[in-house]
Amino acid sequence: MIKGEETVKHLKDLRTRAKVALGRKVNSVTKMVNTMSEEELMKEYGEVHKAATKVTEANSEYLMKLILNADSDEDQVSEELRADVEKTDGETSQRLEEISEVIKANLWSRHGERKVMFAVGEAEKVYEEAEATQIDLVSYESYEKQLNNLEILIKELKEVHSTWRGWAPETAKTDVEEIVRQLETRKNALKRQKEAEFNKARGAAELARTAAEDERAQFALAQLRQDQAQRSKLAEAQIAAEEARFELMKAQHKAVEEAHTTGVAGTGPRDNPMGAISKIRLKPVSLPKFSGSMREFHRWKKDWESLQKQGEPSGSPEVKKFQLLDSMEEKVKKDVTLASYSTVEDMFRVLENRYGNRSTIALQIVAELEKIPAVKGDQPRKVIDLIQAVEKALADLTDLGNPGAINHPLMIRSIESKLPDQVKREWVIFKAKPENGVTPVNHFNALLKFLKEQEEILESLEQLKITETSEKMEKPQNRFERKYAYTKATRRDTPExxxxxxxxxxxxxxxxxxxxxxxxxxxxxxxx
Incomplete structure (x- = not known):
């Protein structure tokens, strides 16, 4: 056998081995295609194409060698050999196409279609939520988030479709592309629709805001007119009261003059109170102002009602209302909006609800008393302040009708603990004396009596400056001493x-x- 024939035979053997390898690969994939994972199927798809390429290359080399052996004349190659080469190319292409379709179909049906349709479903779901959102000034921000999310999902859908486009059947490719196109179109239409709804809602809100401002302005104008009318009534009432007072004074002066003229006994200034003329002019007393302190509310109310009744005996409700408003700090009037009430009874009812709860006031008094720190050392002024705080707390609680809040073992114990050691010692001695008669029943009354005595003593010590002198004598010797410059006289002309x-x-x-x-x-x- 000549050398050329050996080469042709070798190339034919290579082609045969390549065809066998391709057949084995195709058979293996065909058997295992339904159990392979996504990654394995894609890998086998590439391996099958490599094996088919080797068969095609080996077949081409075999044909070229046949032509070379026939003195470069392609027509000299026998029909039988040419048919064998063409048959091999056809079979390889057919097997490659068949196994490729099997792998593609399996990949699409088991993996690609599920992922693409999941992305489609997510985008459709967000689109439906955005479409169902009722647009107003509050929900527009939420809608914008939904729209941005929809755009992100459509972009992800395009990426998934691009990844699986080569594996999908032609009909699936067309369907998915149509879905993406429709989503884009519907999204743009929805965006225009919702923007129009938002502009409409914003216009309605602007109209409502303008109407509300007009209504507030009208209410303020009506309130201003009402206040002006009430002030006019108040001025008229005050003028009437002044005129009545002036007429009364004229009548009194006339009676006095007649008494002096006629000289009738028992009608002189000394015996006639109505004709008595004051030798001094007192400054008019103004109504007390309420600052908003709950602790002072009931005392203020009692004083105000008494003074107001004396200063305005006519009992005019308009005058009484404006005097009550004038007796309030600005902060109180703003907090309870007193100007919106038409009668004094309503005003006092609101004030009573806000500041007049007796239980709350009693708790506040007790809490303030407990917050006072204990007095340490020799500080008579602080002891006096503590005693006066206890007396004021008792007075306030008595006005509230709840003196028992301070006459309690825990509160008595708290007051005793705040006293300095020296006063505590004297209090213990005071309790131990039988003549003082201190018992658990009158414990607080005895303590109050003792504290009042101590208050007098401490006030006297403060006035005599005894405490200040003793403090100077007890100063430590090692205290820092200031340095002063002195001049020394060496000669004295006058007697010392x-x-x-x-x-x-x-x-x-x-x-x-x-x-x-x-x-x-x-x-x-x-x-x-």
Whole structure:
């Protein structure tokens, strides 16, 4: 056998081995295609194409070698060999196409179609939610988030479709492309529709806001007119009251003059109270103002009603209302909006609800008393402040009708704990004396009596400055001493204790007490 024939035979054997490898690969994939994963199917798809390419290349080399052996004349190759080569190409292409369709169909049906349709379903779901959203000024922001999410999902759908487009059947490709196109179109139409709805809602809200502002302005105008009318009534009532008071004064003066003229006994200024003329003019008393303190509310109300009744005996409701408003701090009037009520009874009812709860006030008084820190050391002024705080708390609770809130073992214990050690010691001695008769029943009353006695003693000590002197004597010796510059006189012309100007010994040589020195001019003082 010649060398050329050996080469042709070798190439034919290579082609045969390539065809066998392709057949084995196709058979293996055909058997296992339904159990392979997505990654395995894609890998086998590439392996099958490589095996088919090897068969095609080996077949082409085999044909070229046949032509070379026939002296480069393609027509010299026998029909039988040519048919064999063409048959091999046809079979390879057919097997490759068949196994490729099997792999593609399996990949699409088991993996690709599910992923693409899931992306379609998510985009459709978000679109339906955005379409169902009722647009107003509040929900528009939520709608915008839905629209942005829809655009993201449509983009992801395009990416998934692009990934699986090569594996999908032609009909599936067309269907998915149509779905994507419709989603894009519907999204743009929805965007235009919702923007129009938002503009409509915004216009309606602007109209409503304008109408509300007009209504508020009309209400404020009506309120202003009402206030002006009430002020006019108040002014008229005040004028009427002043006129009545003036007529009364005229009648009193006339009665006095008649009494002096006729000289009738028992009708003089001393015996006729109505004709008595005051020798001094007192300053008018103004109504007390309420600052908003719950603790002072009931006392303020009692004083206000008493003074108002004396100052305005006519009982005009308009005058009483404006006097009550004038007796309020601005903060209180704003907090309870008193100007919106038409009668004094309604105003007091609102004030009573806000500031007049007796239980709450009692708890507040007790809490404030408990917050006072304990007095330590020798501080008589702080002890006096503590005693006065206890007395005021008792007075306030008594006005509220709840003195038992402070006459309680826990509160008594708290007050005793705040006293300094010296006062505590004296209190224990006070309780131990039988003549004081301290029992659990009258414990608080005895403590209050003791504290009042201590208050008098401590006030006297404060006035005599005994405490201040003792504090100076008890100062530590190692305290930092300030440094002063002194001048020392080496010669003294006048006797010790005599004034250098007037010679008297009364002011002990202190020039600022010397009358003669005070009468000198500036130049004479320098010379002295």
């Amino acid at each position: 204790g005599e004034c250098v100007v007037c010679g008297e010994e009364k002011h002990n040589n202190k020039l600022f007490f010397c009358k003669k020195f005070k009468g000198f001019g500036l130049a004479e003082r320098k010379t002295a």
